[in-house]
Amino acid sequence: xxxxxxxGYDTELTLSxxxxxxxxxxxxxxxxxxxxxxxxLAVEQxxxxxxxxxxGRIAGEVVARVEDLxxxxxxxxxxxxxxxxxxVGGELTQLLxxxxxxxxxxxxxxxxxxxxxxxxxxxxxxxxFGVAGLRRRLGVPSGPLLSTALKPLGLSPRELAEMARxxxxxxxxxxxxxxxxxxxAFAPFEARLEAVTRxxxxxxxxxxxxxxxxxxxxxxxARLAREAGAGAVMVAPGLVGFDRMERIAxxxxxxxxxxPAFLGGxxxxxxxxxxxxxxxxxxxxxxxxxxxxxxxHGGRFAFTKEECAEINAxxxxxxxxxxxxxxxxxxxxxxxxxxxxxxxxxxDLIFLxxxxxxxxxPDLAEAARRFFAEVRGTA
Amino acid sequence: xxxxxxxGYDTELTLSxxxxxxxxxxxxxxxxxxxxxxxxLAVEQxxxxxxxxxxGRIAGEVVARVEDLxxxxxxxxxxxxxxxxxxVGGELTQLLxxxxxxxxxxxxxxxxxxxxxxxxxxxxxxxxFGVAGLRRRLGVPSGPLLSTALKPLGLSPRELAEMARxxxxxxxxxxxxxxxxxxxAFAPFEARLEAVTRxxxxxxxxxxxxxxxxxxxxxxxARLAREAGAGAVMVAPGLVGFDRMERIAxxxxxxxxxxPAFLGGxxxxxxxxxxxxxxxxxxxxxxxxxxxxxxxHGGRFAFTKEECAEINAxxxxxxxxxxxxxxxxxxxxxxxxxxxxxxxxxxDLIFLxxxxxxxxxPDLAEAARRFFAEVRGTA
Numbered sequence: 001x002x003x004x005x006x007x008g009y010d011t012e013l014t015l016s017x018x019x020x021x022x023x024x025x026x027x028x029x030x031x032x033x034x035x036x037x038x039x040x041l042a043v044e045q046x047x048x049x050x051x052x053x054x055x056g057r058i059a060g061e062v063v064a065r066v067e068d069l070x071x072x073x074x075x076x077x078x079x080x081x082x083x084x085x086x087x088v089g090g091e092l093t094q095l096l097x098x099x100x101x102x103x104x105x106x107x108x109x110x111x112x113x114x115x116x117x118x119x120x121x122x123x124x125x126x127x128x129f130g131v132a133g134l135r136r137r138l139g140v141p142s143g144p145l146l147s148t149a150l151k152p153l154g155l156s157p158r159e160l161a162e163m164a165r166x167x168x169x170x171x172x173x174x175x176x177x178x179x180x181x182x183x184x185a186f187a188p189f190e191a192r193l194e195a196v197t198r199x200x201x202x203x204x205x206x207x208x209x210x211x212x213x214x215x216x217x218x219x220x221x222a223r224l225a226r227e228a229g230a231g232a233v234m235v236a237p238g239l240v241g242f243d244r245m246e247r248i249a250x251x252x253x254x255x256x257x258x259x260p261a262f263l264g265g266x267x268x269x270x271x272x273x274x275x276x277x278x279x280x281x282x283x284x285x286x287x288x289x290x291x292x293x294x295x296x297h298g299g300r301f302a303f304t305k306e307e308c309a310e311i312n313a314x315x316x317x318x319x320x321x322x323x324x325x326x327x328x329x330x331x332x333x334x335x336x337x338x339x340x341x342x343x344x345x346x347x348d349l350i351f352l353x354x355x356x357x358x359x360x361x362p363d364l365a366e367a368a369r370r371f372f373a374e375v376r377g378t379a
Numbered sequence: 380x381x382x383x384x385x386x387g388y389d390t391e392l393t394l395s396x397x398x399x400x401x402x403x404x405x406x407x408x409x410x411x412x413x414x415x416x417x418x419x420l421a422v423e424q425x426x427x428x429x430x431x432x433x434x435g436r437i438a439g440e441v442v443a444r445v446e447d448l449x450x451x452x453x454x455x456x457x458x459x460x461x462x463x464x465x466x467v468g469g470e471l472t473q474l475l476x477x478x479x480x481x482x483x484x485x486x487x488x489x490x491x492x493x494x495x496x497x498x499x500x501x502x503x504x505x506x507x508f509g510v511a512g513l514r515r516r517l518g519v520p521s522g523p524l525l526s527t528a529l530k531p532l533g534l535s536p537r538e539l540a541e542m543a544r545x546x547x548x549x550x551x552x553x554x555x556x557x558x559x560x561x562x563x564a565f566a567p568f569e570a571r572l573e574a575v576t577r578x579x580x581x582x583x584x585x586x587x588x589x590x591x592x593x594x595x596x597x598x599x600x601a602r603l604a605r606e607a608g609a610g611a612v613m614v615a616p617g618l619v620g621f622d623r624m625e626r627i628a629x630x631x632x633x634x635x636x637x638x639p640a641f642l643g644g645x646x647x648x649x650x651x652x653x654x655x656x657x658x659x660x661x662x663x664x665x666x667x668x669x670x671x672x673x674x675x676h677g678g679r680f681a682f683t684k685e686e687c688a689e690i691n692a693x694x695x696x697x698x699x700x701x702x703x704x705x706x707x708x709x710x711x712x713x714x715x716x717x718x719x720x721x722x723x724x725x726x727d728l729i730f731l732x733x734x735x736x737x738x739x740x741p742d743l744a745e746a747a748r749r750f751f752a753e754v755r756g757t758a
Contacts, residue, residue: 007741011533013565040679047531048557049734058533087532089563091593093618097559097640104617104643105674107681152426153466154390154437178427180476184468186392214470214622216595238483239472241620243593261476264483265645265652272648295484300419302486355428362386 010056019082021115022099026077027108027271034077038066041109042081044102085119092243092287100274111274114282121320129255129290130323131348137231137255138173138206144342144349144375147328148357151178157187161195163364168205170368176234177210179259189221197228206231208257218244222252238263242287249288258289276307281314284325291326291350299331312345328352335374351375389435398461400494401478405456406487406650413456417445420488421460423481464498471622471666479653490653493661500699508634508669509702510727516610516634517552517585523721523754524729526707527736530557536566540574542743547584549747555613556589558638568600576607585610587636597623601631617642621666628667637668655686660693663704670705670729678710691724707731714753730754
């Protein structure tokens, strides 16, 4: 093709050469199909433009590079792509777009894990508290932590506060809102925040109000929480975007508990989705979560034991020096399962018990004390 | 169970009785299993708490009601649930949480369609421009609209503006940023906005810069776009959350083009996900999109013709009086496909052509003119 017919698009910018990575599973029949798919993915995630019409640095550096491609044991392929750090412009929304924007729509591609370059790790320093910092805040230097939620929806701030008081009496370390508590007339955010923080003052228990809210309100509520003396906040990045969670972590100065609501679309199904390791592990840390709630295996959400082990690893494995974060598996907690759960996740673990605590009898403080003994007594 | 052993949690609030709905597909073996799953779903999406420990209005009104349950032709079941409007508290994040928060994590549940109550429709009035308003803004009272993107990543604002100029010369109505254009050093948002709006002044073409960005920056960029004279904005709700798109629609006063990046996790896979009708149709209108980009069938993203027809219907069917929005299918556009695409979507359609336009030769204005003739000439 003549020069006249080919614009040979190039960039005026000199690139630094610094690159970050992502690893994908590609369902393809043959090595040739896998290679074509990996190259198409490299284009899709960057220029989304005919590669043959580019030249120079756009063709060589702006388009993602396929660094590695290998067949997996399950018959699919695994491709490692690298990207110029300049593609991100320092924005988490764009980082996620590069990792899995358009490719989230491809039927045969799964994001498995991500790798940060030094500049990205400096820009996204990860959990501000992490495992060590959250332990300091809760005053629990070792062993598993206990958490539960204020619920059901419909209770008033006064009733939720009374519930919180009894849970704190029973030794629960971290008392969070049910994720359905937003700013409803029966329990407005500010009234709830004030009532619950007041009763927990001096108890040692930490309250994590749910600050998931529209627009800038998320950040405003997180700041209100800090001012009111709540020790942490909870937010659902599936609903507000990972970037708003990251801003809370960076700007508010409270530990951040991540809730999985509306994130389930990305759980691997068919050949697509984001692997548990990245979805509930790495991406959460990049976005600043200090603890991550997810459904424990054996409960109603059908996560497997292997997937939960992956999450645990994704929260604790080295990731460009970012602090590790707590796994907070929820659902299906029972006395018999305590040893097995501790064996799976290790000591750095938040036991999240929900409605089951209320099934243990009318005295919530007593039920919490028994839960405490079950979990911490086996230490 | 004695009263002492059962707290019988109830709410102090009197509920209005106004309810909204959602319809789910539930994969279950038998009618009995389906009924149990539907009841569990009703609890999961509202109180997430042992229903037997509640009473009065919480048991009767706060917990979702299973209004209908029927077997489908595909052997699964379809359940219609209704919810008290008070659960939402007027917040889109919480509305989405009620529709599909925790249930997004269930392996056997798919959100099929949603229904708004009058109070919700007043709070979420939908597309501000819609089909009619966007046509007025573009000065195209009938027939399909033409759109394309400024790309590839790496070009400078000056080069992108030159490209926009030639596309406008060729008759393209709506010129959008590539969704990978954020705020990178090679094309910073404000410099790009200024350069492109300047060359398009007086051409009749409308520019939709990509305002997808972290935190409050999304809204700030949308306001900058309005001040600079851009005629529309593009945003990816998968990256920033549907609520930030809704704020732009409500507060900025420009037509909103929705991009599907990072939304693919929710595309139905296995038994889960959100049906195309709701994901690319209804939810987008509730969040204020005037036009919705999605992969056309027959392209690289494997959407079927039926799924695309569903999207078209979800964008145009009656939804509590919300305005209809434009479908903007992209990918795989070619001369031969024009009649078939128009037959599928009807006249209210935005033809989105991407890199293929650039493959048609070095003269972009000429390529755009031919694209215009192909699409509009068949009117």
